Amino acid sequence: MEVVRLRVNGDERVCGVPAHYTLLEALRYGLGLTGSKQGCDKGDCGACTVIVDGRAILSCITPVWEAEGREVRTVEGLANGTETHPVQDEFDLNGAAQCGFCTPGILCSSVALLDRNPSATREEIRTALAGNLCRCTGYEKIYDAVEAAAARLDG
Amino acid sequence: MLRLPPFRYHRPDTVDEAVLLLARFGEDALPIAGGTDLMPNMKHRLFTPAHVVSLNGIAAMRGIGTVAGTATGSASDNGSAPRGNGFLLRIGALETLADVSGDPLVRRHCAGLAEAAGLVAGPQLRNMGTIGGNVCLDTRCTYYNQTEFWREALGYCLKKDGTVCHVTKVGRKCVAAHSADTPPNLIALDASLTLAGPDGTREISAAEFFVTDGIRNTRRKRDEILTEIRIPIVEGRRSAYRKLRQRHSIDFPLLSVAVVADFAEDETLTGLTGAVSALGARPRVLAGWRDMATGERMSRELIEALAGRAWSQCRPLDNIIVDPEWRRAMVPVYVRRALEEVAGGGGPGSPWTESPRHSSGDASGPDAGPSHGKPSR
Numbered sequence: 001m002e003v004v005r006l007r008v009n010g011d012e013r014v015c016g017v018p019a020h021y022t023l024l025e026a027l028r029y030g031l032g033l034t035g036s037k038q039g040c041d042k043g044d045c046g047a048c049t050v051i052v053d054g055r056a057i058l059s060c061i062t063p064v065w066e067a068e069g070r071e072v073r074t075v076e077g078l079a080n081g082t083e084t085h086p087v088q089d090e091f092d093l094n095g096a097a098q099c100g101f102c103t104p105g106i107l108c109s110s111v112a113l114l115d116r117n118p119s120a121t122r123e124e125i126r127t128a129l130a131g132n133l134c135r136c137t138g139y140e141k142i143y144d145a146v147e148a149a150a151a152r153l154d155g
Numbered sequence: 156m157l158r159l160p161p162f163r164y165h166r167p168d169t170v171d172e173a174v175l176l177l178a179r180f181g182e183d184a185l186p187i188a189g190g191t192d193l194m195p196n197m198k199h200r201l202f203t204p205a206h207v208v209s210l211n212g213i214a215a216m217r218g219i220g221t222v223a224g225t226a227t228g229s230a231s232d233n234g235s236a237p238r239g240n241g242f243l244l245r246i247g248a249l250e251t252l253a254d255v256s257g258d259p260l261v262r263r264h265c266a267g268l269a270e271a272a273g274l275v276a277g278p279q280l281r282n283m284g285t286i287g288g289n290v291c292l293d294t295r296c297t298y299y300n301q302t303e304f305w306r307e308a309l310g311y312c313l314k315k316d317g318t319v320c321h322v323t324k325v326g327r328k329c330v331a332a333h334s335a336d337t338p339p340n341l342i343a344l345d346a347s348l349t350l351a352g353p354d355g356t357r358e359i360s361a362a363e364f365f366v367t368d369g370i371r372n373t374r375r376k377r378d379e380i381l382t383e384i385r386i387p388i389v390e391g392r393r394s395a396y397r398k399l400r401q402r403h404s405i406d407f408p409l410l411s412v413a414v415v416a417d418f419a420e421d422e423t424l425t426g427l428t429g430a431v432s433a434l435g436a437r438p439r440v441l442a443g444w445r446d447m448a449t450g451e452r453m454s455r456e457l458i459e460a461l462a463g464r465a466w467s468q469c470r471p472l473d474n475i476i477v478d479p480e481w482r483r484a485m486v487p488v489y490v491r492r493a494l495e496e497v498a499g500g501g502g503p504g505s506p507w508t509e510s511p512r513h514s515s516g517d518a519s520g521p522d523a524g525p526s527h528g529k530p531s532r
Contacts, residue, residue, distance in 0.1 A: 022194070130405070
């Protein structure tokens with residue numbers, strides 16, 4: 001075991017991990033942050049998406065050491081206290097989650113997009129979410145939700 | 156759940172330290188940058204290094220800018236003496252594919268390369284994966300990129316742990332496919348690659364970097380690191396890239412076509428290079444194009460002739476899980492689209508700017524090119 005120091009959702013966190021852990025494993029099994037999902041676990045599906053230094057990345061193929069000294073944001077850190085993020089709100093209002101397994105990753109990809117570009121168009125939303133697979137919704141309600149969140153953030 | 160095999164992680168700050176670590180641990184070490192290729196491959200036990208040397212702390216391997224210099228020349232079909240205006244575009248190997256695709260200098264001087272970088276995999280993978288890693292990407296095959304369990308059940312394969320090639324059945328040569336998007340562009344652009352190793356640095360042209368061996372398809376030695384890419388900046392040069400894929404995201408190319416054309420002021424061609432990949436173990440330059448094109452203007456007849464010439468040279472194998480005959484039939488289609496794009500770069504009013512919807516019989520196919528149509532769902 002080795003000690004890794006991570007800054008996750010604004011908190012300084014320390015945990016012991018084997019040297020070959022991924023960021024996802026450290027989050028889930030070291031810090032108990034199980035919001036980020038372990039789906040394909042090889043960089044295809046996007047369920048493990050987190051935001052590192054403002055960019056959406058796949059935590060299942062990121063060595064944990066590459067996250068040291070950087071700002072990690074997971075689905076647990078999107079809400080401001082008890083106040084949900086507009087994207088989370090709109091997911092609820094638009095029925096954009098069914099089984100919910102892909103939802104944390106899609107929320108992270110969406111927030112990374114809207115933080116950079118609050119006036120994202122539907123086409124830009126589709127492009128930004130092209131690395132997140134959802135087997136339930138057919139995507140349209142997800143795009144609706146992110147579009148509605150963009151309208152709120154930009155308005 | 157796919158676990159990584161145990162390893163120690165090293166994160167040096169300089170190229171020299173990284174090279175020393177790679178030399179010290181020899182066969183037991185592998186370099187990592189974005190990790191988007193290596194990490195899944197390690198989870199599949201295709202590589203089990205005891206030491207992983209991260210290049211991500213090396214600031215000298217970042218940055219995109221112009222530097223004075225001339226091209227070193229290459230084996231590409233451009234043939235004649237190195238050209239250029241005395242400046243090179245330098246891209247640090249650690250630049251992410253997202254940054255390369257969005258960089259104003261790359262977009263201006265190497266539109267095809269920017270397009271290719273922007274079409275690799277999906278958004279998260281482009282935020283992580285580097286252009287250096289894309290150049291050094293491992294070859295891919297239906298029988299190789301699988302879990303240990305899957306590969307063991309089939310008795311392994313020639314590329315890893317076995318003695319049989321399940322693609323050719325009889326062959327003693329691995330035919331895993333080169334599957335990176337940026338190299339065909341770099342080859343067509345006469346780019347050179349800088350490699351740092353224990354004996355110092357050396358430059359090699361992108362065209363000479365790849366070899367026809369699916370097991371290990373580059374001339375990079377195990378203890379060498381690709382540190383930067385240099386591309387000659389040439390006035391009147393236009394480039395384009397087209398990628399055949401099943402979806403519009405995440406997947407590797409089933410066929411990739413890069414075209415670089417040099418135009419004189421009167422729009423006659425002074426040079427033309429086409430490179431294709433995802434067919435065999437290395438990207439290849441399409442033979443005979445320069446002689447067909449030099450001194451001509453782009454015309455429907457010329458584009459058809461070039462597309463036919465490309466088709467006759469490309470024979471995809473059954474190494475990717477898509478019908479090779481279909482991939483071959485798409486060669487002239489994708490070559491035509493790439494050529495139409497460079498032909499249309501002549502400015503507004505050019506007859507090429509609004510190219511007609513392609514009539515080649517694949518209008519219902521999954522890929523209408525990145526700038527047309529919508530992803531099929």
